[in-house]
Amino acid sequence: MPNSNTKSHRGHQGGQEAGRRELVSRSLQSAQHYLEDQDFGTAYAHYLLVLNLAPELKNDVRETFQFTLFKWAEELASLARIQDLFNCYEQALELFPNDEIICNSMGEHLFRMGFRDEAAGYFHKALKLNPDFADAKENFYRVANWLVERWHFIMLNDTNRNLIYQKAIEKVVRSGCRTVLDIGAGTGILSMFAKKAGAPCVYACELSKTMYELACDVVAANNMEGEIKLLPIKSLDIEIPKHIPERVSLVVTETVDAGLFGEGIVESLIHAWEHLLLQPKPKNQDIGPEDYGQVIPAGANVFGMAVECKEIRRHHRVGVQEVACVHLAETVEFCSPTRASVNSEETIEPYTTEKLSRVPGGYIPLTEPFQAMTVDFNNLEELKSLATRKPCKISISVTQGGVLDAIVVWFVLQLDDEHSLSTSPSEETCWEQAVYPVQGLPDYSVKPGDTVMMEVCCQDCYLRIQKISVLTSEYGMDIERENTLSSGNEAELCSALASLQTTSTLDGMGQECMLESTEIALLNNVPYHECFNAAIGKVLSSLIPTRESLSMDVDGHNREMNFEKSQNKNSSYTTHDPLYVLDVSEGFSILPIIAGKLGPVKAYSSVEKEQHQIALNIISEANHFPKETLEFWLSHLEDESVMLRRPKSDKLWSIIILDVIETSGLIQQEVMEKAAISRCLLHSGGKIFPQYVVMYGMLVESQSLVLESAVQGTEPTLGFNIAPFINQFKVPVRVFLDLATLPCVPLSKPTELLRLDLMNPYLNSSSREVKVQVSKSGHVTAIPFWYHIHLDEDIYLDTSSDSSHWKQAAVVLDKPIQVQLGDELVLNIQHYKSNVSITVKQ
Numbered sequence: 106m107p108n109s110n111t112k113s114h115r116g117h118q119g120g121q122e123a124g125r126r127e128l129v130s131r132s133l134q135s136a137q138h139y140l141e142d143q144d145f146g147t148a149y150a151h152y153l154l155v156l157n158l159a160p161e162l163k164n165d166v167r168e169t170f171q172f173t174l175f176k177w178a179e180e181l182a183s184l185a186r187i188q189d190l191f192n193c194y195e196q197a198l199e200l201f202p203n204d205e206i207i208c209n210s211m212g213e214h215l216f217r218m219g220f221r222d223e224a225a226g227y228f229h230k231a232l233k234l235n236p237d238f239a240d241a242k243e244n245f246y247r248v249a250n251w252l253v254e255r256w257h258f259i260m261l262n263d264t265n266r267n268l269i270y271q272k273a274i275e276k277v278v279r280s281g282c283r284t285v286l287d288i289g290a291g292t293g294i295l296s297m298f299a300k301k302a303g304a305p306c307v308y309a310c311e312l313s314k315t316m317y318e319l320a321c322d323v324v325a326a327n328n329m330e331g332e333i334k335l336l337p338i339k340s341l342d343i344e345i346p347k348h349i350p351e352r353v354s355l356v357v358t359e360t361v362d363a364g365l366f367g368e369g370i371v372e373s374l375i376h377a378w379e380h381l382l383l384q385p386k387p388k389n390q391d392i393g394p395e396d397y398g399q400v401i402p403a404g405a406n407v408f409g410m411a412v413e414c415k416e417i418r419r420h421h422r423v424g425v426q427e428v429a430c431v432h433l434a435e436t437v438e439f440c441s442p443t444r445a446s447v448n449s450e451e452t453i454e455p456y457t458t459e460k461l462s463r464v465p466g467g468y469i470p471l472t473e474p475f476q477a478m479t480v481d482f483n484n485l486e487e488l489k490s491l492a493t494r495k496p497c498k499i500s501i502s503v504t505q506g507g508v509l510d511a512i513v514v515w516f517v518l519q520l521d522d523e524h525s526l527s528t529s530p531s532e533e534t535c536w537e538q539a540v541y542p543v544q545g546l547p548d549y550s551v552k553p554g555d556t557v558m559m560e561v562c563c564q565d566c567y568l569r570i571q572k573i574s575v576l577t578s579e580y581g582m583d584i585e586r587e588n589t590l591s592s593g594n595e596a597e598l599c600s601a602l603a604s605l606q607t608t609s610t611l612d613g614m615g616q617e618c619m620l621e622s623t624e625i626a627l628l629n630n631v632p633y634h635e636c637f638n639a640a641i642g643k644v645l646s647s648l649i650p651t652r653e654s655l656s657m658d659v660d661g662h663n664r665e666m667n668f669e670k671s672q673n674k675n676s677s678y679t680t681h682d683p684l685y686v687l688d689v690s691e692g693f694s695i696l697p698i699i700a701g702k703l704g705p706v707k708a709y710s711s712v713e714k715e716q717h718q719i720a721l722n723i724i725s726e727a728n729h730f731p732k733e734t735l736e737f738w739l740s741h742l743e744d745e746s747v748m749l750r751r752p753k754s755d756k757l758w759s760i761i762i763l764d765v766i767e768t769s770g771l772i773q774q775e776v777m778e779k780a781a782i783s784r785c786l787l788h789s790g791g792k793i794f795p796q797y798v799v800m801y802g803m804l805v806e807s808q809s810l811v812l813e814s815a816v817q818g819t820e821p822t823l824g825f826n827i828a829p830f831i832n833q834f835k836v837p838v839r840v841f842l843d844l845a846t847l848p849c850v851p852l853s854k855p856t857e858l859l860r861l862d863l864m865n866p867y868l869n870s871s872s873r874e875v876k877v878q879v880s881k882s883g884h885v886t887a888i889p890f891w892y893h894i895h896l897d898e899d900i901y902l903d904t905s906s907d908s909s910h911w912k913q914a915a916v917v918l919d920k921p922i923q924v925q926l927g928d929e930l931v932l933n934i935q936h937y938k939s940n941v942s943i944t945v946k947q
Contacts, residue, residue: 125158125159128154128158129155129158129159129162132151132152132154132155132158133151133155133162133166135147135148135151136148136151136152136155136173137169139151140169140173143176145173145176145177145180146177146180148173148177149173149174149177149193152166152169152170152173153196153200156170156200157200160200163200163201167201167204170197171204171206171207171210174193174194174197174207174210175210177193178190178193178194178210178214181193182214182217187218190214191214194207194210194211194214198211203234204234205230205231205232205234205235205238205241206231206238208227208228208230208231208234208241209227209228209231209238209240209241209244211227212224212225212226212227212228212231212241212244212248213244215227216244216247216248221248221251221252221315222252222313222314222315224244224248225245225248225249225252225315228241228244228245228248229245229833231245232245239935239937239938239940239942240938242940242942243938243939243940246836246837246838249834249835249836250836252313252315252316252834253315253316253319253831253834255813255839256535257291257292257831258812258813258814258815258816258831258835259535259812259813260535261292261294261816261821261822261827261828261831262535262812262813262816262817262821263534263535263821264820264821264823265533265534266526266534266535267294267821267822267823268823269520269524269525269526270295270298270357270359270401270520270524270526271298271302271823272524273401273402273520273521273523273524274295274298274299274302274355274357274401275298275302276521276523276524277355277394277399277401277521278299278302278303278304278355279302279303280394281393281394281395282304282354282355282394282395282399283304283305283306283354283395284304284305284306284307284308284351284352284353284354284355284395285299285304285306285307285308285353285354285355285356285357286308286309286310286340286343286349286353286355286356286357286377286381286382287299287307287308287309287310287356287357287358288310288340288356288357288358288360288373288377289310289311289312289340289358289359289360289368289373290309290310290311290316290317290320290335291311291316291320291359292316292319292320292323292827292830292831293309293311293320293323293324293333293335294323294822294825294827295309295357295358295359296308296309296320296324296333296335296357297323297324297327297329297333297825298357299355299357300329300332300333304355306353307332307333307334308333308334308335308336308348308349308353309333309334309335309336310335310336310337310338310339310340310343311335311336311337312337312338312339314337315834317335317337319830319831319834320335321335322830323825323826323827323830323831326826326829326830327825327826334349336348336349339373340373340376340377340381341372341373341376343380343381344380345380345381349381352381352382352383352398353381353382353383353398354382354383354394354395354396354397354398354399355394355398355399355400355401356374356377356381356382356398356399356400356401357400357401358370358373358374358400358401358402359402360373361402361405361516361518362458362539363456363458363514363515363528363536363537363538363539364454364455364456364458364514364539364567364568365405365407365480365516365539365568366563366566366567366568367454367566367567367568369566370482371488371491371492371563371566372566374400374482374488375485375488375489377400378398378485378488379485382398382399382400383396383397383398384397384398385397385398385399385483385484385485386398386399399483400482400483401520401521402482402518402519402520402526403481403482403483403519403520403521403522404479404480404481404482404483404519405479405480405482405516405517405518405519406476406478406479406516406517406519407476407477407478407479407480407514407515407516407561407568408474408475408476408477408514408515408516408517408529409474409475409477409499409512409513409514409515409561409570410470410471410472410473410474410475410512410513411470411471411472411501411503411509411511411512411513411551411557412461412468412469412470412471412510412511412512412513413468413469413471413507413508413509413510414461414464414466414467414468414469414510414511415466415510416459416464416465416466417459417464417468417510417511417540417542418508418510418542419625419626419629420441420457420542420622420623420625420626421440421441421443421444421457421510421511421542421544421622421625422439422441422510422542422544422549422625423439423625423628423629424629425628425629425631428628428631428634428695428699429631429634429635429637429638429699430638430699430702431634431695431698431699431702431724431728432724432727432728433628433695433724433727434723434724434726434727436615436616436723436727437615437616437618437720437723437724438545438615438616438617438618439618439619439620439625439628439720440544440545440617440618440619440620441457441542441544441619441620441621441622441625442454442619442621442622443455443456443457443541443542443544444542444544444545444619454567455541455567455568455569455570455571456514456539456540456541456567456568456570457539457540457542457622458537458538458539458540459513459537459538459540460530460537460538461513461530461538462530463843463846463847463848464843464846465843465845465846465907466907468513469505469507470504470505471503471504471505471506471507471509471551471557472501472502472503472504472505472557473501473502473504475499475501477497477499477514477561477568477570478497478561478563478568491563492563492564492565492566494562495562496560496561496562496569496571496572497560497561497562498558498559498560499558499559499560499561500556500557500558500576501556501557501558502553502554502555502556502557503551503552503553503554503555503556503557504553505553506550506551506552506553507550507551508549508550508551509543509546509549509550509551509557509573509575510542510543510549511540511541511542511543512540512541512543512557512559512570512573513530513538513539513540513541514538514539514540514541514568514570515527515528515529515530515536515538515539516528517529539568541570541573543573546573546574546575548575551575551577552577554578555575555576555577555578556575556576556577557573557574557575557576558572558573558574558575558576559571559572559573559574560572616716616719616720616723617716618693618716618717618719618720619716620692620693620717621692623692623768623910624692624693626910627692627693627694627910628693628695629908629910630908630909630910631908632902632906632908633902633908633909633910634695634696634699636896636900636901636902637696637699637762637794637896638699638703639896639900640794640896640897640900641686641696641699641700641703641760641794642703643897644759644760644790644791644792645684645700645703645704645706645759645760646704647790648684648759648790648791649684649704649705682705683705683706683707684704684705684706684707684759684760685706685707685709685752685756685757685758685759685760686700686701686706686707686708686709686758686759686760686761686762687709687711687738687752687758687760687761687762688700688708688709688710688711688762689711689738689749689761689762689763689764689779690711690762690763690764691764691773692712693712693714693717693720694710694712694762695721695724696762697709697710697721697735698721698724698725698728698730698735700760701725701730701734701735702728702730706734706759707733707734707736707752708734708735708736709735709736709737709738709741709752710735710736710737710738711737711738711739712737713739718737721735722735749761749779749782749783749786750786751786756788757786757787757788757791758783758786758787758788758791759787759788759790759791759792760791760792760793760794761783761786761787761791761792761793761794762793762794763776763779763780763783763793763794763795763863764776765795765798765861765863765892765894766798766892766894766904766911767911768841768910768911768912769840769841769912769914770840770841770842770890770891770904770911770912770913770914771838771840771914771939772798772861772939772940772941773939774938774939775938775939776861776863776939777861777863777866777869777938777939778938780793780863780864780866781866783863784863784864784866792864792897793863793864794896795863795894795895795896795901795902796862796863796864796895796896796897797860797861797862797863797864797865797868797895798860798861798863798892798893798894798895799857799859799860799892799893799895799901800857800858800859800860800861800890800891800892800941801855801856801857801858801890801891801892801893802855802856802858802888802889802890802891802916802932802943803851803852803853803854803855803856803877803888803889804851804852804853804877804879804885804888804924804930805847805849805850805851805852805885805886805887805888805889805915806849806850806852806883806884806885806886806887806921807847807848807849807850807886807887807915808848808886809847809848809849810839810847810849810886810887810915810917811886811887811917811921813839814835814836814837814839814917815828815832815835815917816828816831816832837916837917837919837942838914838915838916838917839887839914839915839917840912840914841912841914842889842912842913842914842915843912843913844889844891844905844913845905845907847889847915849887849889850881850883851880851881852879852880852881852882852883852885852924853877853878853879853880853881853930854878854880856875856877857875858875858890858932858934858943859873859934859936859941861936869936870936871935871936871937872933872934872935872936873934874931874932874933874934874946875931875932875934876929876930876931876932877929877930877931877932878927878928878929879924879925879926879927879928879929879930880926881926882924882925882926883923883924884921884922884923884924885918885921885922885923885924885930885945886917886918886921887915887916887917887918888915888916888918888932888943889913889914889915890913890914890915890916890943891903891904891905891911891913891914892904892911916942916943918945922945930945930946931945931946932944932945932946933945933946
């Protein structure tokens with residue numbers, strides 16, 4: 106009987122195994138069938154069944170499974186079935202827990218949906234699994250800039266800032282303060298200062314998931330894990346006794362930005378005084394620090410100064426009236442977001458930031474520094490009144506003649522009565538300054554004796570410098586220049602304005618058009634538009650060589666076409682056979698209008714914003730364009746994700762203009778893929794602009810770039826071990842640099858590093874070695890790079906020129922390399938998609 110049972114059991118097992126194999130085979134066939142039919146959801150379900158029943162097939166079907174997963178995830182994302190999408194990825198990662206490609210794809214979906222912390226975890230895991238995985242590397246670097254902002258490195262390397270904070274905290278803790286709350290803890294360095302000084306109870310809150318986890322690691326590494334309680338919430342959500350057992354006697358914080366209030370310090374301190382801090386010290390009573398509440402910093406003094414600065418001006422005011430023969434209509438008033446913030450329903454930051462000591466071209470003070478505001482962080486009533494009090498009116502005398510471009514603001518952070526930190530442009534500090542560009546005046550020139558007037562207030566948690574005007578004395582009377590004339594003697598004001606010979610403000614029919622500061626700088630970039638004018642003219646003339654009426658000077662002069670003449674003599678051509686030009690460059694662009702002035706062209710713009718479209722239409726009308734010359738491409742697309750396609754089913758493009766370089770100084774994402782599609786959409790003789798790009802770089806020694814890229818050991822952080830943890834989020838490339846003012850010593854001449862050909866991709870190489878001759882002894886710490894953007898063989902744009910709206914970038918080396926004059930360094934240049942890596946071959 107036992108033998109009979111054994112045989113029966115084996116037969117049953119054999120039948121089960123045969124059934125499993127049969128089911129796996131059928132499911133595999135079904136998966137392949139549905140995949141061919143592009144039914145990705147059903148195909149995915151069958152592959153999932155196959156892999157669960159037959160794990161031994163993982164290696165055989167891995168790539169096909171990945172493809173199916175990614176296609177099905179795209180469909181789920183388009184249908185907003187987000188939970189189903191994540192479920193699919195979780196199932197896939199259960200089967201392939203160490204698959205870097207699936208991890209990276211999961212991270213991409215999370216990043217697109219705004220889950221940056223979670224995305225970073227998947228990108229980081231993908232890189233750990235495969236350190237050479239280029240896609241994951243590029244994704245991680247991008248998300249790292251979001252999660253751990255670059256100023257963390259700069260501030261942690263600022264030894265003076267760290268030391269002054271430590272001394273102020275030590276002073277109050279050693280005087281008897283026992284309980285401390287660190288608001289916006291970041292890496293936890295202020296909490297550790299308090300603990301080291303002897304505070305028995307230290308609490309810290311940090312809202313960012315990434316920074317909270319980083320702070321936990323830092324605190325543990327410095328043997329304070331059980332002594333500092335970290336809370337992953339914002340201070341406004343802290344409750345007693347749910348999160349902390351009692352009110353604290355000290356709040357420490359550095360939740361301040363270049364404009365002082367921009368990170369919400371006022372709101373968080375009002376809440377802290379009302380709910381988390383002991384009552385402030387009563388006047389004329391001698392009680393110990395453990396019995397009353399106080400804040401570090403104790404207060405701040407805000408200072409300002411009017412300046413002339415061409416760099417600020419060209420990013421916030423359009424200073425040209427005509428660009429490459431295109432007249433910019435007076436009825437369009439361009440402004441930057443800082444001005445638009447005044448009337449916006451949204452809360453827009455009313456200032457930009459600059460490190461004035463490194464602004465290209467420098468700046469000229471037009472007034473003496475003035476005190477704009479003081480604030481006492483230990484006075485609850487004063488904090489509450491900040492948002493409701495009337496704006497303070499300030500008048501300051503002009504001491505130096507020039508052009509009024511901005512009010513620059515900085516502050517002195519008074520930590521206590523002994524210790525302070527200044528963010529002044531004249532100080533060696535990690536801080537930038539807040540810049541309030543002056544816009545909308547009829548005349549910006551000032552002279553000694555004039556008065557600059559403004560209002561200062563705190564509104565929507567921002568320090569605002571508003572209603573800037575100039576009071577100038579002319580012809581024995583004071584005249585105020587501002588955005589809108591105040592009521593008064595109308596005849597007197599008109600007479601005064603006439604005598605000033607200033608430009609008048611727009612009438613009520615004017616169209617305001619808000620542009621980003623980089624878009625305004627682009628509009629002011631005259632060489633950029635002249636180069637495009639010449640290059641477009643050459644292509645159009647080559648495509649219509651026999652049309653005498655299209656008399657274009659391709660050397661760059663008098664390129665405007667006489668439309669009436671063209672249409673009269675060649676009406677049949679211009680009506681039925683226009684040349685199609687598509688501009689898909691990012692943001693506001695007048696290139697389609699420039700193209701439209703050069704021949705019988707149908708120009709398409711890809712601008713999305715309605716006010717940009719209105720502005721372009723007004724400019725077109727001001728230049729006497731027929732209405733059909735300019736159209737907006739997005740209105741012709743059913744699917745806006747498919748930007749590149751034929752203009753009509755039976756037509757091809759003559760010119761396609763692509764954005765190749767980001768204003769940050771990096772190559773645009775997916776530019777080579779866009780170029781590949783564009784080449785298929787050009788008719789014979791058509792061109793992509795630019796046709797090719799050449800990347801240049803040089804060796805430099807720059808301590809500034811080193812300090813801005815990674816925390817340098819324990820010395821700047823006063824012995825605390827923070828560097829290994831925050832440096833996990835360092836990126837090898839610094840962007841938005843101005844090489845003209847970057848503190849560095851060039852150690853070589855500029856060298857060609859890479860060529861990307863958009864018209865002839867077979868000329869491109871994904872990898873090359875470049876030998877660089879050392880021209881000066883020193884330590885190579887970085888390799889800055891920039892581009893020559895070739896519209897054709899003769900016409901190119903230099904992204905490092907003074908007029909460029911592009912910034913530059915630099916690869917920062919992990920370790921400095923000592924070199925001597927005459928040495929030769931070999932650089933390994935790798936190009937993958939839009940990512941370029943530069944390493945030194947040792």
